[in-house]
Amino acid sequence: MKILFIGSRLYDDIDWYVRKKGIESVLTESNENAINLDLPDQVFIVPRGMDGPKQVALMQKVDAIVPLIGIDPPLIDVAHMKEEVEAEYGIPVVAANVKAVELTSNKIKTKEFYQQIGVATPDYQILNSPEELTLDLPVVLKQGEGQGGKDIKVAKTIEDVKEYFNTFDQALCERFIEGSEISIEVLGFNGEYVALPPIYKGETTLEGTHPLNKVKTGPCMVEGLDNNLVQHTAYKVAKNLGSDGIFEMDFMYSKIDNQLYAIEVNTRPNGTRYLTTATCGVNSLCELVNMAVGEFSLHNISDKLEYHYSTEIPIGNYEGPSPKEPVKSFEDNDFVVHGPEGYQRVTARANSKDELEKLVEKLM
Template sequence: MNIDVQKMGRVAVLMGGTSAEREVSLMSGRGVLAALRSRGVDAHAFDPAERDMGELRREGFARCFITLHGRHGEDGTVQGALELLGIPYTGPGVLASAIAMDKVMTKRMWIAEGLPTPRYVCLTPEQQTHERLRAVPDTLGLPLIVKPPHEGSSIGVSKVNGYSDMQAAVALSARYEPEVLCEEFIEGEEVTCPVLGTGAEARALPVIRIEAPNGAYDYQNKYFTDEVKYHCPSGLPEAEEREIQRLVLASYRALGCRGWGRADLMIRASDRKPFLLEINTSPGMTGHSLVPMSARAAGLSYEDLCLLLLAGAALDSTAGTLAGGAQ
């Protein structure tokens, strides 16, 4: 990998923001900032919750590394602002970011492409009546998952084991947004797989198998404990690993993603069939994060990963070209 750091110019690491994932974003941003500076990049922290985006142009930033997670960071809004400012950025463009942030739209796209994803029911506020909630388990079976369609990091997510749990689960999800996504629960192993690159050049990194205490891979266990076990290499049969990587690449391309992303899946225990859950277009870069872990297994250090992602920063109109002199 040969990247000319001098061509990067002044770089803004976008972190913090206004979403429910602000604290995680700050952790990601600090890690990326330190990594880029260690490689000689003229990198600076920039929090859109505290500063006007127009300052990016006024202060002469040449490109942005997006470590914002969730709304107003991962949903196409910041990407659209950077398109208007003409400042290249890491990760997918406006449309792919917006679709991937919406779990219902993502499912619709994947289903249209023939990709496996758990069955679901989406409830508008008007549909969240006692009678309708009792009908959802009849459609999807029990247990099932209830979650907000536009949040990440397992925020607002509940596992519903019985009819009596539905009301509380929907109420928790509705605290974050009006619509509620109810999803078939897939009993089995949880895995995740990152992707780097664009179009035909995109490649899937090694699969990570996740082993959480009592199967609870929640916000607390993701970021603030060391109880979760991550297996990379995954220990899965080679054919299963290849199939997961194939599915993840197909899911990434179906949404028009570029730069990088990470798809989460469940492998159904009964028949070992993998199901796509969601795709993250601005994955975490904290000490507990999974893309750096997978990259290390592929021989790519955290610092080199950050530099490679920054080199690929682009605008929608130039996304087919890798910037920054990467070879």
């Protein structure tokens, strides 16, 4: 079995699994100085875009293509390449289709989609000027496109709204929800979908604290919230998108409203994937490989499910004990260190809360 992987930044997360499966790995990357280029069996440096990867896939006669892209801008090009390569050459591409990417990459279209399928989302309006504001303050101001908290502002006063419009001509204005931030991964392939355990990312703040700076835990345990509701809602969203790969969804639970609100959905690997793996034993990136080799199924996922307590802590630079090889796998480790130097995080797991606290103390 030969698989083409597109993008090297995330490849070290799955290199150990690709080797374990005996898969011949081919990788394309547009940056000749990128990390992880020493790991695959073959590497091809290609121009930006999807024409280069497509040509390499045909030249190398690969059996499947797995894009490992964790940012939004290239996803639409990947989606168009997927539809062309699958239709004309019969090579499966484990990625979202054009319809799903176009819908999820635009926050306004995503809002409309939630309403169409009957999933609750915070009240919103499209602002072309501060004077059009009708929602009660505070509100969250966003652009239609963007990720990782980019161009998002929590506006507490009308002056905050006016300040936002010093930079932007339009804004998606959303009611600020006071409550718990929740993330969940859904895996989907060939019409089968499975929602993994929800992850707790902390409480919302008027300061707009970025999730990377918060301590996160799995599984999600929020008073008044049924995790089955989160999984059912996430499954409903993915099923209606009708695409393949990883779906990462953000929700907010308001204790005041006793309501789960859908915030956004992304068709790419996400930042809580280590916590999800630590919590339930299912690695979403490895499942992309299983989709490529025809080994993904609800039954196989069910057989892998484990139940752990986990946490992810931002630490800057990790100086504790070294994990076992492979260092990005929880198969022989109870913790994984990830993230770039200066912004590293530790994700740890244990079979009880007490054991987890003791492990964290040892690692810190």
